Amino acid sequence: MKPSRRSFLTGAAAAGVGSVAATVAKGQTAPDPAITELQDWQVYLGDGVDAAPYGMPSKHESHVVRRTVEWLTADNVSSINFTPLHELDGIITPNGVCFERHHGGAAEIDPAEHRLMINGLVDKELVFTMEDLMRFPRENHVYFLECAANTGMEWAGAQLNGCQFTHGMIHNVMYTGIPLKLLLAEAGLKTNAKWILPEGADASAMTRSIPIEKALDDCLVAFKMNGEALRTEQGYPVRLVVPGWEGNMWVKWLRRIEVGDEPWHHREETSKYTDLLEDGTARRFTWEMDAKSVITNPSPQAPLTHGPGYTVLTGVAWSGRGTIPRVDVTLDGGKNWHQARMSGPSLNKSMHRFYFEFEWDGKPLLLQSRAHDSTGYVQPTKNQLREWRGENSIYHNNGIQTWYVNEKGEAENVEIS
Amino acid sequence: MKPSRRSFLTGAAAAGVGSVAATVAKGQTAPDPAITELQDWQVYLGDGVDAAPYGMPSKHESHVVRRTVEWLTADNVSSINFTPLHELDGIITPNGVCFERHHGGAAEIDPAEHRLMINGLVDKELVFTMEDLMRFPRENHVYFLECAANTGMEWAGAQLNGCQFTHGMIHNVMYTGIPLKLLLAEAGLKTNAKWILPEGADASAMTRSIPIEKALDDCLVAFKMNGEALRTEQGYPVRLVVPGWEGNMWVKWLRRIEVGDEPWHHREETSKYTDLLEDGTARRFTWEMDAKSVITNPSPQAPLTHGPGYTVLTGVAWSGRGTIPRVDVTLDGGKNWHQARMSGPSLNKSMHRFYFEFEWDGKPLLLQSRAHDSTGYVQPTKNQLREWRGENSIYHNNGIQTWYVNEKGEAENVEIS
Structure with a gap:
């Protein structure tokens, strides 16, 4: 009942009640047609693979998908999709089933027409094409992205029957991106630069205020996830990565970073993403995700x-x-x-x-x-x-x-x- | 010309020739329509995401696919597909573009009908269902799989124009699997057990001899890659993982592991996967992949x-x-x-x-x-x-x-x- 890996096996043998396999395996005395008879896949050639150049999961895995909670949002353009945590293992979330949340639909951006601007309290305002960004040094890091609202519906008690819905507003991928501090150094920060405001190029124009200390620490301007380009719904062609902080700050379809001397107090950090306490005050700027x-x-x-x-x-x-x-x-x-x-x-x-x-x-x-x-x-x-x-x-x-x-x-x- | 990351930026500034951004960014004096005019994706709502539960790459990334070299194999059922290394970054290969090689097509196996047998020089021959296997302890490791033939066409000189074709018989994913030594311990190895012969359930019934020391070291019986189920063409529902050794030994669609006292000298370790030297002898059992x-x-x-x-x-x-x-x-x-x-x-x-x-x-x-x-x-x-x-x-x-x-x-x- 308290097994180490060692006792998992030897304990079973010692107890004389049979091992895992002996308990569960099909015995030789009752032959299993699945092994005594040839299966089709042993006899006939399988399909070639070159007809489907971007590979998809087996048809037997069609239940492993993101799912939504229909009553949660008014429309699919303000919708949300949850990672099927109960179907996964290891630590990498495959791109095809990564949690995503969008506020104005998934913007379909032509990377050739996309620009990233840095403006505000900088020595020199800059505009980068995607090709420009590809000329900056990159780093690779695996980070989780968790929505601050993950498990939020459970405050009132047990609500949703499945970890996909209670805890599935999270994914964990390897990002490739440019340390944000390199881009800010390129623009040159003025001495009163204390905050940044990343802004999305989607129709919701998502914005969040982020303190300059975090921007200069480990934030990335990322263009790849798990080796390949960001997915459309994850901010293709470029998003902000704010390691360890709530997902809403990881602005997708990143088009602009304004540098300022105080926070902007926009909708997503006042009306939303604050915690109303019993005394009527609200916790604010609770960015860091607890264990x-x-x-x-x-x-x-x-x-x-x-x-x-x-x-x-x-x-x-x-x-x-x-x-x-x-x-x-x-x-x-x-x-x-x-x-x-x-x-x-x-x-x-x-x-x-x-x-x-x-x-x-x-x-x-x-x-x-x-x-x-x-x-x-x-x-x-x-x-x-x-x-x-x-x-x-x-x-x-x-x-x-x-x-x-x-x-x-x-x-x-x-x-x- | 010999930059550290520091000199990459400060060197440029010091030289007074302008920084990366100054060199390449669009200037404020010649306004860029891509930023001075609103883009469609800023004005109109994007598509919702719930209509496509298993996500796919952006349409702008349709060139990022596995590719084959047509003259290399006679038919797509004995075919091969190469990872687009030049399009990827970081270290994870996304499952959709992982190199794959099959010898009898990609077997489409119903996991409910699949069995793994261990037989030969064991105390007790065993047959496992997939559900049985899910009851053994698992581990997670990122390993590269490289075909021994990767870059093989280059022995005769520069042949193929692209790293996808010269070096793309490789992928690197996180596997979740059962240490093979646990399954072998469950069956009980006889004292003369020196080799194993994994066998595939596909129509080619792939087999390779592997020394028992490797089998008891770090081999895995894996059922997940990058968090989700193995892809069909990667051996769904279960494959052998032989870390650091040539890919041909990583038997896919694994149905049987025979334990013996000597190698079997099958086709893939005699006619194939040996190196004919100048003196007419052949190097054999060259399993380990060099740096x-x-x-x-x-x-x-x-x-x-x-x-x-x-x-x-x-x-x-x-x-x-x-x-x-x-x-x-x-x-x-x-x-x-x-x-x-x-x-x-x-x-x-x-x-x-x-x-x-x-x-x-x-x-x-x-x-x-x-x-x-x-x-x-x-x-x-x-x-x-x-x-x-x-x-x-x-x-x-x-x-x-x-x-x-x-x-x-x-x-x-x-x-x-």
């Missing part, structure tokens, strides 16, 4: 289908402040916590993958995960968040998520006190 | 289009023996070498990305890159390889590649002595 985690399997969209026995629990964790050295998992709603096994690169401000292998006894489970980040911060409970911020909030819900798994292995979104 | 690199930009498919001035040279490097701590670049055919700048995660047996920024004077260039791996091995010249192995070889050409760039910025595949 968070979620169990992706089992979960409501990914039940345990195999019955009692060894099973793999897995999930993802991330922090806007660094890495995730540790995730704890509980099977009983927090009575006992077990340290999960991390696997995959541990990169700054990137998603991390954790696993916990255990033998399921077939009884109900109350599953939770709790992330610890490299600053020592520990993911709080939802009730702790409510104590701190009241119940009016939408944004920045990084509370611990609970799944209830019944005897049939079906999972449900629940809250426990 | 290698190639400049992807500029290259024949990606010329310098911007004229003289600052430019970014970039490329990729990899080694089957570890990491790539260093890549050297020459602009003059080897007279002067400069250390390139590495950017991105440096992972074991993974592709690495390098950059070299310089100011092009508009004169012809002879570009080469030279990888150093973590064992101290240095990538050789093509002529050194020919001295060592003669001129009959096809496989394992890791020689230094040369691109000639003319005054117009056009690049060509050449050899220099």
Whole structure:
């Protein structure tokens, strides 16, 4: 019940109850037609591949798609699509299923006609073509992008039945881009330059105020994700990357960066992306994403289908402040916590993958995960968040998520006190 | 001409010849209609995204595709498709453009009907369903897969005009899979178990002999790539991953692993994937991929289009023996070498990305890159390889590649002595 990888196998053998394979494999005494009879794919040549130059997933994976919550937005041009976290593994989100949110539709931009302007408190206002940008030094980093509203609908209690919907406003890809500080240095910052305002070229003309310290730290002007060009809905041909900070600031279809001496107090940092507290004041400029985690399997969209026995629990964790050295998992709603096994690169401000292998006894489970980040911060409970911020909030819900798994292995979104 | 990132910018300013942006940006004195006039995408709402749940690249990127060399194989069912390296950046290859080679077409397998058998010199022969496999502990690793024949057509001299064709039999993705040693331990290896023979479920029934030491070291039985299910042409639902070793051994559509006490000497390790030397003997079992690199930009498919001035040279490097701590670049055919700048995660047996920024004077260039791996091995010249192995070889050409760039910025595949 508390296996290390070693005990996962030797424990089973020692117990004499059979190993994973012995428990679940089809025995030689009852031949399995899937192996005793030749399959079509062993006998007949498969299709060639050159007819489909940009490859697509297998037809057997057609259920692995972004999904939307229909009641959430009024129209598909102000819509949102959630990453199918329960269908993924590792830490890379494939471009085809990356969460995306747009405020005026996905702008279809001809890169030859696109320009990026830097203006305001600079020595020299500049306009770059895409070809100009390709002549600046580039860097490569894997970063998570999480919407500040991710899990926001859960403030009021367990609402949505699946981690795709509760936690799917996130993706994690490798970006290639130009350090923003190089472009700002090219323009030359005036001494009173304290803020920047990136602006999108889409019809919503998205803008957010960002302090100059962040702009000069690790922001990127990115043009590739996971090796290839940004997708249209991710800001093609160029977007801002603001590592560890809320996704709304990562302005897509980036056309202009204004440099100023104070924030602009635009819609997306006043009416939206602020947290109304119990005393009537609002938290503002809460950019940094706190450490968070979620169990992706089992979960409501990914039940345990195999019955009692060894099973793999897995999930993802991330922090806007660094890495995730540790995730704890509980099977009983927090009575006992077990340290999960991390696997995959541990990169700054990137998603991390954790696993916990255990033998399921077939009884109900109350599953939770709790992330610890490299600053020592520990993911709080939802009730702790409510104590701190009241119940009016939408944004920045990084509370611990609970799944209830019944005897049939079906999972449900629940809250426990 | 030998810039660090610092000198890239300050050098330009100090020289008083203007910075990158000043040289190339559109000036305020001649207004650019692309910024003075509103674009359609700023005025009209874009398309919603929910109509296309599995996302695709922008229509402006339709040239970024795998390509084949038509004369190379007799039919598309024994065909091959090359990664467009010159269009990518960073280190992740998107699944849609990953190199693939198949010997009997891409088998379209129903995962519910697929089985993996382990037989031969084991205590207990086992058969796993895909659901069984999902109950074993998993790991995540980024590995390059390179065909042993990559660059093989270049033994006879400069043949193919583009790094997609000379070096595109490679991809680099994050795999999620089960350590093979766990499955072998489940079956129980007999004391005379010295080799394994993985076998594919496709019509070609691909097989290769692999020594047990490698099988128990870092091989994975993988079911995901870059977070999502393996693509059909990459072995869906399950393939073998043999890190750092030639791609032909990474058996796709994996249906059986036989354990034996000696190699099987099948077709793909006798007639194929051996190197005929000058003395009539053949090198065999040359599994490990030697350190290698190639400049992807500029290259024949990606010329310098911007004229003289600052430019970014970039490329990729990899080694089957570890990491790539260093890549050297020459602009003059080897007279002067400069250390390139590495950017991105440096992972074991993974592709690495390098950059070299310089100011092009508009004169012809002879570009080469030279990888150093973590064992101290240095990538050789093509002529050194020919001295060592003669001129009959096809496989394992890791020689230094040369691109000639003319005054117009056009690049060509050449050899220099």
